[in-house]
Amino acid sequence: MIEGVLWAIFAGLMLGLYALPEKFTKGFKYENTWSLFFLLTMFVVPSIVSVVLINGFGDIFGNMPTDIWIKMGLASFLWGIGVMMWSKAINYIGLSLGFSIFIGTVILVGSLLPFIVDGIPPANVLLFIAIGILIVLLGIVLNGKAGLIREKDEKKSDREQEVDTSKGSMATGILIAVIGGLLATGFSYANAVGRPYLHQASVAQGNPDWITAVAIMFPIFISGGIVMTAYFLWQLNKKNAWGHFKISSFSKNLFLILIMAVFHYAASALFAYAASKLGASGNTVGYAIFNTASVATAIISGIVTHEWVRASSKARKILYAGLGCMVLGILVIAYGNGQM
Template identity: 40%
Template sequence: MGIGIFWVLMAAVMLGFYALPSKYVKNYAIENTWGAFWILAMFVVPVISAFALVDGLIETYSQVSSSLFLLILGLSILWGIGNLLWGISISKIGMALGFSLLIGVGTLSGSLLPFFMGSADKIGTPGGIVILGGIFIIMIGIIANGKAGLLREKFENSEADQTNIDPNKMRNGIILCVIGGICAAGFNLSYHVADNLGHIGQISQEQFGNQPWIARIAVMLPSFIGSGIATVIYFSNQLSKNNSWSNFKVADSSKNLVLLLVMAIVYCASLIIYGLGAYDLGPLGTSVGFAIFQTGCIMVANLLGFFTGEWNKAGAQSKNWLFAGLTIMTIGIIVVAYGNAIV
């Protein structure tokens, strides 16, 4: 279990850092940067990795029913839609509230739903009750974190900015973000279906001798492709709408694509490592692991922001809420881990 938690936390750290190279991308519009990134992250990197590393990939998939593949594809498309809705919603409600809402709703739905997809009998056990309690504690920490972000934005913005807030825009943004958080949980649910119901990882390991981490690539490849379909369609439309295709011909394009490829590799690796951690955590790994993974991501993101000066101008009250939220989330992780140990 300790190894599983280590992998999940490492995955969270990697996911917290993956977007760093995007700061050095030049002369690209948003749709160029993220459209190219999603193509690399959802198609190029995982497909090449799967066919290069996984023995018996096609033979493994041939043993999984088409109905399960359709379910995996549908859930992963929801994951892609969730990412897009979050990007749209933060322009309406701000990064602090948007990030906390997405992570909070995604953690709640992505951690609880796997219980009802093959592990419902575990809910009433002492370990299951402790895990649910830990998830509740994590949610309190995420709410405190969101409060810190809102106080920071209020402290940094002028009174004039506050009076110009459109309540309809805020309401619509919150609705989109909540829907996006529910959809984004499709990532964890598609992995759960592929590994726990489709047994893709088990088949890959036992019949074709793949190592657990390589088998996770086979488990996640259909999810990457499903999410990629949603995101690539959206960004292709944005590139055409804004006449941005020509940006790929700028002088910095080769350097930009290398940076985006690095981002894609780190992003994919973080999710594969998460899958390895969930596998090591046992039958409830997708519930326990996802709660720890999501919490770790928000903690890393906030700590990075704190140490890079994003909170320098925030008031003392917002910083107090920030550290309170981080402390509560840490307690929640410990409780969830304990529950998994006794389940």
């Protein structure tokens, strides 16, 4: 169990840090960076890794039942739409509130959704998992509040309006973030519904247990990547950004974005592996720990890179309280899972 918790935390750390190389790219617009990123992380990296590492790749996926393909594909496609909606919500309500609502919804629904596939755990285990998730959500809410206070502090400092605060826009943004979070939980469902067959088929081909995580990620990323890639291709045309690929720093940017893609893919694969090590409630426990660790890492990275330098002491105190709640929530969830 401890091994699974540690792997889930490590996966969350990788997810929280994967976008860091973007800060060092030069000459690319937002659309250039992220279209190339999604192409690499959703298609190139998982395809190469899967073909190279999975023995019997063709047999495993060629014989996968149609209903599992449909369930995984549809859930993953919805996950891709959810991620796109999240980026849209940020335009309405800002990064702090949008991130908190989106991830909060993902953790709440995504952690409970696997129970539909895996079954309800014993009452004592379920109680601790539920309490832990609620503590995590409290931390997410506190982080969102801290973010709003920080935005207010920065607005007061530089007199620049950064977020549309009209009632209609705020309500629309919150709705988009919640719906996006609900759709993004398709990742958790796809992982839960595909694991039984893919694990059995993978082991039957002589693969070690950990290869199951690689096998699970292949249909998830390919299906989710369809909508993400289509969106950014549309954005490249809309923003006339194709020409920005023809720059002298393209090779350097490509290398940095490839690192992002590898980290992003590896984080998701490690989550699937961690879930397999956490017992009957592994998808629920792992999903909560994975997303919480990623949020905590992203926030700490923001502190280290001076994103909170102009925030008031009140905002920072609430932020630290939120981080404390998330850590406590992880410990409660881990303890509850240990009661299995």
